[in-house]
Amino acid sequence: MLDKQLILGVYDNGDDLLTSVKKLRKKGVEIFDCYTPYPVHHLDNEMGIKRSNLTVGAFLCGLTGFFLGLLLQFYMMTNFLHTFKSWPMIIGGKPQDYGMWPSMVPVTFEMTILFTAFGIGFLFFAKSKMIHGKIAQIIDPRQTDDRLFLAVEPSELSKMSRSELDSFLTENGAIEIRERNLDGSDAVETAAPAKPKAKAKAAPKSEELSEEQKTEKLGLLKSIVGEGSIDQKDDLKEISGVGPVYEEKLNSIGIFTFEQVSKLTPESIKAIEELTKYFPGKIEREDWVSQAKNLMDK
Amino acid sequence: MVAWNVQNVIINLISTFFISMSNSENKYWRGIEELEANPATLENISNEFSDKLPMEEILGDTEELSSNRRDFLKFFGFSVSAVALAACNKTPVKYAMPYINKPEEVTPGHALYYATTCGVYNEGFPVMAKVREGRPIKLDGNPDSALSQGSVNAAGQASILSLYDINRLPHPVVDGSEVEDWSEVDKKVNGILAGASGDVYVVSRTVTSPILQASIQKFMEAHNAKHVVYDPISYSGIRGANKESFGADVIPSYNFDKADVIVSFGADFLGTWISPTRFTADYSKNRVPTPENPEMSKHYQIESLLSLTGTNADYRYSIPASKQGKYLVSLYNMLSGAGGDLELPGNALKQIATELLAAKGKALVVSGSNDKSEQVIVNAINDLLGSYGSTINLSASMNLSNYDEAAFESFVNNAGKAGAIVLLDANPVYSYHNGAALAEAMKNVPVITTAMVVDESSNGAVVHAPNNHTLESWDVYQPMNGHYVTSQPVISKVFNTRSTAESLRTWAGEKVAMGEDQASHQWVVDFLSNDLGQDANKVFHDGFVQKSTGGVSSSFAGSVSSASSRIASNYKESSGFDLALYQKVGVLDGSSALNPWCHELPDPVTKVTYDNYVSISRHDAETNGWEQGDIVKVSGNGAEIDTLPLLIQPGQARGVIGIALGYGRSVQTNADNDLVDLGKNAYPFVQSSSTGTSYLAQNVTIEKVDSGYEFAQTQTHHMIEGRDYLREATIDEYKKDNAVRNEHKFETVSLWSDYDYSKGHHWAMAIDMNACTGCGSCVVSCHIENNVPVVGRKEVRRRRDMHWMRIDRYYSFQADADETASVRVGPSNVDQEFKKGQWSTMENELAGLDKNSASGDNDYGHYDNVKVVHQPVMCQHCDHAPCETVCPVLATTHSSEGLNQMTYNRCIGTKYCGNNCPYKVRRFNWFRYNKNSKFDYHFNNELGRMVLNPDVTVRSRGVMEKCSFCVQNIQMAKLNAKIENRKLEDGDAQTACAKACPSNAIVFGDRNDPNSRIAKMYKNDRSYKMLEEVGTDPSVLYLTKIRNRKEEVQS
């Protein structure tokens, strides 16, 4: 493992990394791993990591805690398993059988929580092979600081030539290309020359907007709805169908006010849908334009 | 198993560490302390429960071992006695088995009871001493004697500690140095007596022992000595009056049980007057109405201070002490048909006269005054009412005091010229009003004393020849005419002492058989068999013998007119205060100055411990701008006390202040505690002359010198705030409905099926608030029985007294407002109508009354009229105990017999149980109270710890404790019944409080036994459970207090 040789794309932001990962996998190149100082959302999906079954483990741990808690109390406080006979107690006239269950609720609850939390904690450490004092496999000290790394195994070069890969990564925002071992030592040059790869498609797929297209669409949008700024922001969530997430999306493409929404035309709606990939038909269906007009009048 | 062993090791290490930390003091032998230091016990502590108890051997039935928890206590009791036995074997034989002839029946772990006496007033009070392994540890009343009727009062209970007093002289002292050999003492004494240039005086308290009397006689004959009697409390008034009226110089017996109407003029007969234990027992016999006989005596108390007796009266009137005689004359005149010139509010005196006449032959009038003229009037009244022969018995007279003021005064005047003074047990330097002059005179005279401690009078004596303690002596007393009480040693001598009788006869030149009181024993036996014609052994067994006495003529021959004219001429109008000097129930005349139990016992009325103080009426305090806790200087009649705190006492007459006697002792002591320099001596205020002694000083002035004194009170809130846990009704209401105030029974609902207590025993207690007088005997008894620590004044101030049972005392006040007054009550400013005479139990109503009193000048008239209830409270042993539920470690649980148990060694001290107790009866060991020089009471010295009850654990610090219903007695009773192969009978198991109660107000027993007294109490309509609505299901019943009054009690 230690001498695993990796080709690394170095990024300085998560969006570029995410885009690169997405595109690389489209080209059939499997990503060995990414190393990021912060969790990049959707990266796991795009990398094709299977959802971990830690939740099942948590549930089982919780269940264990629950029953252990009950067992503990029944064992100690009632005649369950004939344990109470040696020291029979009368406690404030309280029952000494299952009738005391209300008294058991708090402890059972706490035991459930305790076992869930620690169970999942230890499962996590175990699955991630983490333990105190373990020497970290650090490729580059900045991977926990401000650089994001996309790692590809040299074996993947069978699907894409090294130079293709390099230029692909550079095109998608990588600021540097490196070769390193997993433990951070410089990679020994492996002689294996990259085999010619299947042709990479030159043009990006139609569903992916290029930067130019983006700028164009944004420009179009701006010309229709006008310039908005964060200072004039309305609470777009008041429009039925807009939640905090949608609102954020709208904000990110420069739509902040009811006035802007009320000015939307079918053309600009299409632009929004292409830009955000979020609202196929939703804006027209829920008639945001007239909703926004009403809200403006208030 | 491995884990358990590791745990044990850790526990052992930890506990060894802490124990070794606390084990720095040196120690040696003797009973309970051995128990504490026994390595096996230490291990038991660390193991929480001993795992090496010889239970299998004892019971032979291992199945029972694991059967139930009840047996645990049985085993525990065995283990305690086993350890005690082991401890005794190591002790020097002389101390461990201190019987002169070891009785066959001595079984370690078993208590033996011996009939003997205790001496609070030196009167020879018949008691049963409980002896464990040669140590008397408890005094209970001799149940057969008319004097004790099975109980001992608080001071008598406490007197056992004087046996184990570290301040006692361990050896005789000659010329300031201790000597071992009594022959040196005798040599010195003979030298003194031979060289005496003046008269030789023997000064003693009243001698009730014929043995001692004979010895004094022999001594007097040998040395031509004079015998003077001195008592701090004089009864010469009564004696003089009886001499004048009937020709008999006696203190008669009063039969309160035979009286239907009792009128007491300032006589605190339930607290301190003549024979309070017996009077309480008699009094309460006629105070408990039953459905069959719904009658009770009617008790009027007319007094200046609020006494314990006054708190129990049906009607109580406060009058200035100096006018008492005039009121008596008025009453006499009313009775005899002439009109009286003085009247009580509401023409009550007239009413009293009417009722007295109606109850002729069943009436009793007493007066606490020591004025002969007043007592003559009292005699005349009683004669008019036909009391002699029924409620007063002149022939069964009390040998309480033969104090002759004239004789003693001449002694004081001649003391300086005396050749030698032999002080027996009298302490006149302290308690004589002119003690300072006597002390000055005695300086130049060789003094020989037999006092057990170095007190004010014996300080500076040439020879100290310490007397035996009563419990170490053979003696016989005659406290009541014809009633002889024997005293036998119940412990071998603790110190190198000799009985006074033997000393006197030795000094008289008689050859006295030495060693272990052989001589005394012989004299007592001779007296019993020769003089009384009794079988001495039988008398020792019974403890007393009753001989018939000759009758005394009861034809009244006194002169009422001369007495009333003397009263009239003695009465002086004064601008100052009347100072009434009185005794407190625990401290009495001050002879038990070094007894912490007496001082830790709160005064039954004020609930103050450790202090004497100036009590004053609210009106007088407000008029002069004084507050409670102000420190005042009291002066008058040539005496002065520079600093005493002021206490506002409801019910006290205006113009009267009260100061308790018995404080301000300066006894040489080896302890450093709150009993040193306690309070101020008020004896100098006593008005004494050759004709008599008066405990009333007139024209006394008070001057405020400081403020901010904090009383050590065990109760600081005195109103019940209209709550339901205290119920009272009038006799008329009771006659109509036996369940009055008690009609409403709570329906308590349980969420689950209760534990079934119907099998075996179910212990319960009932307290009849009609019988209870609040005397505090039970409190001290419990204190002794259960090894309750003494905590001192500072801790009481911080509300940390450790008493397992307390007597709550509540006041209710009568509105003195106009016919109807509207007062603003409480924070919500609700207007409330108050009718004159209506009673209030709520603080905020009282505040309203203050503002609206009739004259509008802060008259505080309602403070003059006060009703008092005493309510003893101990652990209620709730079957649904809130304390048990909340203990995290199961240190307090219920037994299958309905006892709420406290497992001290399981307790970790979270105090949650104490908080969750609605009755606040749980006591926490805030400090280590034993072997701790910060609490230098009897727990801090080897000798004082000998009084500990080996059946009851001494609690360590940090654990909770509380009333156990004296579970050790219950277990003992059960074991005894088992040994005797019989069923447990009602009364076999008794709690210390129930045993000590003179009025039988406390009934303890098994409610599952249908014939027991307690089971009957459950059917009594008056019985209710305190705070029943909280749902705790307590095992203690209270019985509604019935007053023989006319009006509605509760508003």
Place this chain on the structure above:
Amino acid sequence: MFEASIRQPLVEGNKSIADVSNDICAPIENKPTKLWWLGFSISFVFLMVMVLSLGWTVWEGIGTWGVNKTVMWGWDITNFVFWVGIGHAGTLISAILLLFRQKWRMSINRSAEAMTIFAVLCAAQFPLFHMGRVWLAYWALPLPNAFGSLWVNFNSPLLWDVFAISTYLSVSLLFWYLGLIPDIATVRDRAVTKARKFWYGFFAMGWNGSARTWHRYEIVALILAGVSTPLVLSVHTIVSMDFATSVIPGWHTTIFPPYFVAGAIFSGFGMVLTLLIIVRKVLNLQQYITIGHLDAMTKVVMLTGSIVGVAYLTEFFIAAYSGMVYEQYAFLNRAFGPYWWAYWTMMSCNLLAPQVFWFKWARTTPWFIFMLSIVVNIGMWFERFVIIVTSLHRDYLTSSWAMYSATITEVGIFLGTMGLFFTCFFLFSKFLPVINMSEVKSIIKSRE
């Protein structure tokens, strides 16, 4: 409910990812400032006061406190509930706000969680040392007894407390530590000294920021948040049951669980505000802990303060309505009895004072918020004092009524726990990143 995330940025000053690391790691990598030393020394002195006071208590006995036969709990349990209450905001901020995806939590949750742990540590001193025999405290654990199977009492709320507090402390510690691991790794990888490399390396557990680990990490964080939320609510509920299940008027109240939880959140946010206003000033983190954060938190304070206020009034109504004289008196006594001052301090600090947060100026002026947060802390301390002491000192039997006042030992212990708290906090601010760097980096990203 909260919409300020767009109006104002969560992190001000156009920070880059590298800036975040540099800013937040600065206190760890540089020598402590004079201000830090001053604060730490003072805290440490107070910590020593606690050690001495507790030592004295253990040596002499609980008698060194002012508690008595009537009021058996005084400052001890007051302080216990006070600290436990403070300990609530941390996990609440982390867990509930994580579940609700409130991003404004990110720059405050680390220190809030630290505060939780330190507060619970302080709180734990009191139930421990209020025991008469603290050396036997382990008997409260369900351990087999030396002789036989004598166990603990599961009916006792105090035992529930043992389970609740220890669970809460350990789960909070786990949650906090889990959040710290990526940041510890950052410090490790930036480290220049060997010692720092070793120790941070030891605690980073080999973290390397792998996407696979992040994937699991996020699941774990979510589950822990999911279980922590009911845990937080349960802990103060159980603490409230110490009182609610008793029979003492003023304690025996069914409203206690929600009321205590609201009060805990209230006091917790109060304490978070106090701390963060100091921290952002002392450690120069104004751009991470912005006025927007303060604004949001003050709104929570206002809301919970009002809830608590309503509970106070409800108690009065229920007491009046109950028809039980003891209950009625207990509440009248609170307001008008000898401890009236405590009651009215509580009322004015908890119900009235937070109402100023209706005004925007009050919500956005740090010094004013600081003052108010102190007032809230005082008010909540008095709330516990009122509940515990004024209920106990006059309960059923009037003969037992007594007053209680703390001794110097008790005051010393309380001030000492303040010392413990701040000592821990100063050490934390020196040795660990006070702001969750990885989360803050992720929100910087989202703004680009």
